Amino acid sequence: MGKVTPTPYLLTIDHLLTEEERLTWSAAREFCERRVAPVIEQHYERATFPKELIPEFAEMGFLGSSLQGYGCAGMNPVAYGLTMIELERQDSGIRSFCSVQSALAMWPIYAYGTEEQKQRWLPGMAAGELIGCFGLTEPNSGSDPGSMRTHARQDGPGGDYILNGQKFWITNSPIADVMVIWAKTLDHGSETPVIRGFVLERGMAGISTPETKGKLSLRASMTGEVVMDDVRVPAVNMLPGVRGLKGPLSCLTQARYGIGWGAVGAAMGVYERARQYTLDRVQFDRPIAGFQLTQQKLVELHNEIGKGLLLAYHFGRLKQHGSLSPVQVSYLKRDNVRMALTAARTARSMLGGNGIMGEFHIMRHVCNLETVYTYEGTHEIHTLAIGRALTGLSAFS
Numbered sequence: 597m598g599k600v601t602p603t604p605y606l607l608t609i610d611h612l613l614t615e616e617e618r619l620t621w622s623a624a625r626e627f628c629e630r631r632v633a634p635v636i637e638q639h640y641e642r643a644t645f646p647k648e649l650i651p652e653f654a655e656m657g658f659l660g661s662s663l664q665g666y667g668c669a670g671m672n673p674v675a676y677g678l679t680m681i682e683l684e685r686q687d688s689g690i691r692s693f694c695s696v697q698s699a700l701a702m703w704p705i706y707a708y709g710t711e712e713q714k715q716r717w718l719p720g721m722a723a724g725e726l727i728g729c730f731g732l733t734e735p736n737s738g739s740d741p742g743s744m745r746t747h748a749r750q751d752g753p754g755g756d757y758i759l760n761g762q763k764f765w766i767t768n769s770p771i772a773d774v775m776v777i778w779a780k781t782l783d784h785g786s787e788t789p790v791i792r793g794f795v796l797e798r799g800m801a802g803i804s805t806p807e808t809k810g811k812l813s814l815r816a817s818m819t820g821e822v823v824m825d826d827v828r829v830p831a832v833n834m835l836p837g838v839r840g841l842k843g844p845l846s847c848l849t850q851a852r853y854g855i856g857w858g859a860v861g862a863a864m865g866v867y868e869r870a871r872q873y874t875l876d877r878v879q880f881d882r883p884i885a886g887f888q889l890t891q892q893k894l895v896e897l898h899n900e901i902g903k904g905l906l907l908a909y910h911f912g913r914l915k916q917h918g919s920l921s922p923v924q925v926s927y928l929k930r931d932n933v934r935m936a937l938t939a940a941r942t943a944r945s946m947l948g949g950n951g952i953m954g955e956f957h958i959m960r961h962v963c964n965l966e967t968v969y970t971y972e973g974t975h976e977i978h979t980l981a982i983g984r985a986l987t988g989l990s991a992f993s
């Protein structure tokens with residue numbers, strides 16, 4: 597496919613951004629177009645992750661971008677969201693890598709770790725020298741993580757924890773050095789197991805991280821398991837700052853926020869390519885962009901993207917002021933991912949047969965967004981979370 601010319605948008609947020617946010621956005625876009633765009637299709641076809649780009653992601657400040665100190669960029673939530681747009685405009689798997697590193701592996705250490713734990717892991721993670729993953733899901737616990745079976749038994753007061761269990765569908769696990777694992781344990785004096793977070797490190801005896809092969813979605817992202825067989829974890833590796841399901845769920849709130857922005861990037865990418873293609877492609881002696889049905893599709897894509905961007909921006913400013921609630925994040929993730937998936941399917945149809953070809957970069961987004969619709973809380977789970985907030989009635993219990 598030839599070059600995509602500048603695309604008109606009737607709704608922009610540029611005038612709402614600070615100079616610094618605008619610079620962050622254009623630097624992220626320039627980087628992703630120069631370094632990610634040329635290699636992504638090949639990695640997707642081969643089902644490999646472009647590991648060679650990790651040091652450059654670090655240099656761009658994409659790893660732990662919204663954290664303060666420890667070598668992190670300290671971006672505000674809107675600037676962070678704008679980088680997510682550019683990463684996912686190229687590929688959801690690339691955005692996933694940065695989301696998991698930043699929001700799911702670094703953030704819990706930052707939010708719930710001791711100063712010693714932060715000093716030990718965060719600088720290396722910000723520099724891309726240590727890769728992180730987040731283990732919540734298990735073969736029998738997906739949407740209902742409270743039913744997890746992974747457990748940690750403490751070997752006497754103050755002693756090591758012994759972890760057993762299996763985490764499944766874990767992004768980055770095959771290459772992870774630092775694994776944030778959520779497990780049930782008995783606090784001293786208590787008879788009811790409670791969920792706690794543990795930081796496991798590659799090299800600890802009893803851990804294996806086999807890669808999950810055969811994915812037809814998110815192929816440029818590494819996914820695997822974390823299998824724990826009597827893994828001895830020092831007590832100083834437990835995150836002391838949180839107990840219960842709200843520990844992992846609060847990490848998900850950080851990651852879902854980024855996905856809500858990233859999905860807009862995927863939608864922009866497919867819209868811009870579909871618009872260009874329909875201007876260039878001639879059938880019945882005229883560009884297919886001149887047909888009313890094609891214009892209707894373009895208008896739908898364009899208008900939905902504008903609304904998605906505004907939603908992300910609005911919630912971004914709320915987050916900046918500390919007043920964004922988890923259920924508002926469910927709203928953002930749910931609606932923008934559904935919008936992007938619909939946009940990608942529509943854009944695919946506008947390219948006819950070429951729409952299924954890798955070189956046109958749309959089918960890859962369709963396949964990726966099927967995963968994005970499911971992970972970080974499925975579309976249905978977010979619907980029910982919002983339904984609970986609207987009615988006061990929980991459909992889960």
Ligand code: TGC
Nearest residue numbers: 692695732739742767841842845846849922971972973992
């Ligand atoms: P519920 O009773 O609602 O809550 C239990 C406790 O947690 C608190 N809480 C939250 N805190 C912060 N952020 C949130 N989003 C929170 N949601 C709930 C809540 O206040 C309560 O605290 P407390 O102090 O009262 O105990 O829990 P529930 O059992 O009813 O479950 C609710 C439900 C179903 C919404 C939740 O379990 C859920 O979100 N399930 C979906 C699981 C999920 O999203 N898994 C994602 C795995 S990680 C992943 O997919 C990474 S993909 C990575 C990538 O490549 O990008």
Ligand code: FAD
Nearest residue numbers: 730731732733738739765766767970971972973974976977
């Ligand atoms: P299930 O929970 O079995 O759901 C199956 C279907 O049932 C869905 O449509 C769901 O919406 C529906 N359903 C379930 N409960 C209800 C209900 N109460 N009401 C209505 N419908 C319901 N997890 C991690 O911990 N870390 C990761 O890094 C990670 N990365 C991932 C990467 C990829 C590529 C994928 C595919 C998944 C990843 N996940 C990760 C797991 C992901 O979060 C789960 O797949 C997701 O939470 C859904 O769980 P499940 O697949 O077990 O589906």
